[in-house]
Amino acid sequence: MNTANTEYTTQWSTATPGYIIFLIDQSRSMKKKFSYDESRAKFSARAINSSIENLLISNTPGDTIKDRVFISVIGYGGEGGNSVANIHSGFISEYADIPTSFENHTEWFVNEQGKTESVTSEIPVFIEPVARGNTPIADALLFAKQLIEAWIEKRQDSPAPVIINVTDGVPFSGPNSKKAEIERTINVSKEIMRLKSSDGSPLIFNVHIEKDSGQILFPVNKEELHENEMAQILYQTSSSVPNVYFPIAEQFGFKLRTHAKGFIANASPDNLIRFIKFGSSR
Amino acid sequence: MEIKVRGFIYHKAKESYNDCNDRYKANFKTNRFAISDGVSSSFLSGIWAELLVDEFTTQAGHINTNQPLSLHKIQHQWAEEVDKLANKDGQKWFVKKFQKGRRSAAATFAGLHFYYEDRTPYWDAIALGDTFLFYIPSTADQSGENKKELFHYDSLPLKDGFIFNDFPKYLDSISKEPQGVYCSSLRNTLNPGTFLLMTDALAEWFISNDTKALKQLKKWTSQEIFVKEITKLRARKNINNDDYSLVIIELLDDGKEKFNYIETNITDLSQTTEPKKQKTQKKSHNKQSTTSLSIEDTIKKMKF
Numbered sequence: 001m002n003t004a005n006t007e008y009t010t011q012w013s014t015a016t017p018g019y020i021i022f023l024i025d026q027s028r029s030m031k032k033k034f035s036y037d038e039s040r041a042k043f044s045a046r047a048i049n050s051s052i053e054n055l056l057i058s059n060t061p062g063d064t065i066k067d068r069v070f071i072s073v074i075g076y077g078g079e080g081g082n083s084v085a086n087i088h089s090g091f092i093s094e095y096a097d098i099p100t101s102f103e104n105h106t107e108w109f110v111n112e113q114g115k116t117e118s119v120t121s122e123i124p125v126f127i128e129p130v131a132r133g134n135t136p137i138a139d140a141l142l143f144a145k146q147l148i149e150a151w152i153e154k155r156q157d158s159p160a161p162v163i164i165n166v167t168d169g170v171p172f173s174g175p176n177s178k179k180a181e182i183e184r185t186i187n188v189s190k191e192i193m194r195l196k197s198s199d200g201s202p203l204i205f206n207v208h209i210e211k212d213s214g215q216i217l218f219p220v221n222k223e224e225l226h227e228n229e230m231a232q233i234l235y236q237t238s239s240s241v242p243n244v245y246f247p248i249a250e251q252f253g254f255k256l257r258t259h260a261k262g263f264i265a266n267a268s269p270d271n272l273i274r275f276i277k278f279g280s281s282r
Numbered sequence: 283m284e285i286k287v288r289g290f291i292y293h294k295a296k297e298s299y300n301d302c303n304d305r306y307k308a309n310f311k312t313n314r315f316a317i318s319d320g321v322s323s324s325f326l327s328g329i330w331a332e333l334l335v336d337e338f339t340t341q342a343g344h345i346n347t348n349q350p351l352s353l354h355k356i357q358h359q360w361a362e363e364v365d366k367l368a369n370k371d372g373q374k375w376f377v378k379k380f381q382k383g384r385r386s387a388a389a390t391f392a393g394l395h396f397y398y399e400d401r402t403p404y405w406d407a408i409a410l411g412d413t414f415l416f417y418i419p420s421t422a423d424q425s426g427e428n429k430k431e432l433f434h435y436d437s438l439p440l441k442d443g444f445i446f447n448d449f450p451k452y453l454d455s456i457s458k459e460p461q462g463v464y465c466s467s468l469r470n471t472l473n474p475g476t477f478l479l480m481t482d483a484l485a486e487w488f489i490s491n492d493t494k495a496l497k498q499l500k501k502w503t504s505q506e507i508f509v510k511e512i513t514k515l516r517a518r519k520n521i522n523n524d525d526y527s528l529v530i531i532e533l534l535d536d537g538k539e540k541f542n543y544i545e546t547n548i549t550d551l552s553q554t555t556e557p558k559k560q561k562t563q564k565k566s567h568n569k570q571s572t573t574s575l576s577i578e579d580t581i582k583k584m585k586f
Binding site (some may be wrong): 011013014015016057058059060061062063066070072077079084085086087088089090091096099111121122124143146150151153154186247248251 | 294295296297301303308320322323324325326328367370373374375376377379380383385447448449522523524574575576577579580581583585586
């Protein structure tokens with residue numbers, strides 16, 4: 001519509017498909033336990049699998065899938081060292097053919113009568129948990145940037161692409177380059193956020209997972225970062241959440257303030273799931 | 283009272299009539315009209331929208347504001363359609379999962395009823411969500427030239443302050459209660475004028491362009507013209523890319539105490555439906571890919 005503020009309002013459709021890029025940290029530290037007996041890698045993979053399934057559901061009005069979104073799943077560190085792997089890329093209908101297995105997942109909750117109940121669901125496996133190499137976030141972002149540039153060039157009228165990055169640590173490509181790697185990550189992020197489509201610049205949402213540490217959710221200024229190193233990095237590498245995302249955030253239990261940065265540092269398992277679902281909803 | 287009814291429907295860009303989840307219906311025996319927009323991110327919402335408009339327009343008598351639709355009955359019919367689909371031979375895993383997981387359909391709704399009481403004609407209406415009903419009396423200044431007194435019209439829901447977003451109120455195919463409260467307008471004297479029933483994208487455009495939009499609408503006298511005009515509006519980005527449904531009901535006073543439908547031109551979606559596109563056989567991914575896709579290969583898959 002020709003209104004004053006039209007940024008981030010283009011709807012996903014087969015004529016104007018959305019583009020979501022999941023970046024997933026597959027570094028060796030993802031082996032660490034995160035929730036009960038599950039590793040960070042296993043939990044994150046399932047959260048992404050579940051989100052892709054949700055995307056599939058919301059684009060399936062009957063027994064056929066509408067290609068209203070293109071999805072890339074990019075792992076970094078998973079093939080060892082500073083590897084970046086494009087695990088899957090394709091329109092959502094392609095994902096329906098991918099799962100060869102389903103993971104039974106049981107969730108426990110306390111019902112209104114105060115009794116503990118469980119619900120078991122089958123989640124299709126689109127990506128497997130992997131934990132192997134370093135944390136080359138900058139290289140993964142560079143890879144994503146090239147995909148986004150190609151996408152925007154040809155699909156100028158489509159909704160602004162969204163990157164959702166799941167990581168458990170600071171950018172790291174080798175022992176002698178930590179500072180340079182952080183700077184490179186910040187620079188590439190800014191380059192991506194400066195790209196333009198008719199719907200707005202690409203959005204980068206980051207979620208950093210860490211068990212039992214103070215969480216920092218969608219801060220609006222640097223004072224809220226409490227000198228936390230990872231939060232300082234995420235503050236510079238994350239987009240401000242557009243207002244049109246606020247009702248979506250609320251659906252997932254996040255109350256956002258104007259100029260909120262799209263990241264969580266030290267996310268709990270529950271917030272990791274909700275954050276990924278929030279970022280991939282439109 | 284003489285009545286002319288026109289109804290047109292069109293689908294989203296790059297989709298087909300098969301994909302359209304809007305429905306409308308006019309019943310000239312019960313003098314009821316209904317329109318519904320099936321939420322495209324829900325499951326089998328076109329069927330659900332159809333059941334809603336069928337149910338409303340076949341009812342006789344006044345609108346029961348407490349229960350304008352017998353949801354329980356049509357929810358059962360909808361569930362039967364789900365079972366039929368899920369139990370098809372060779373059905374895909376996700377459809378079976380939707381059935382097992384009781385995934386539902388959602389749809390917005392608006393309904394209108396004309397009736398005589400003590401020789402006076404009246405209209406009642408009810409709406410839920412962002413599907414709109416507008417009424418423009420023939421006495422209203424529709425020229426748009428008098429800036430102080432632009433044409434006046436009533437709407438349901440109220441247009442002033444209405445916010446269009448992705449979360450309209452709706453009727454759910456499983457939940458016992460509507461997801462929101464109906465708004466209604468009852469026992470209004472029926473005077474010559476025009477009623478418009480339309481789904482959200484058209485309504486948003488109509489509200490933003492009032493007199494200009496009304497002038498355009500009056501020229502939409504056939505499905506072909508409707509499709510052509512919507513395509514133009516969409517190309518100019520004056521209207522959101524969505525499904526579009528419109529029912530125009532014009533009333534003229536002929537001095538008689540009965541409803542006389544002198545002209546009806548309503549596009550039947552089932553007749554308009556285009557043949558399903560033959561899908562090319564996709565390569566099956568039997569195994570999770572172990573080879574990383576290159577940037578070039580990924581770009582090729584973006585289907586430019």
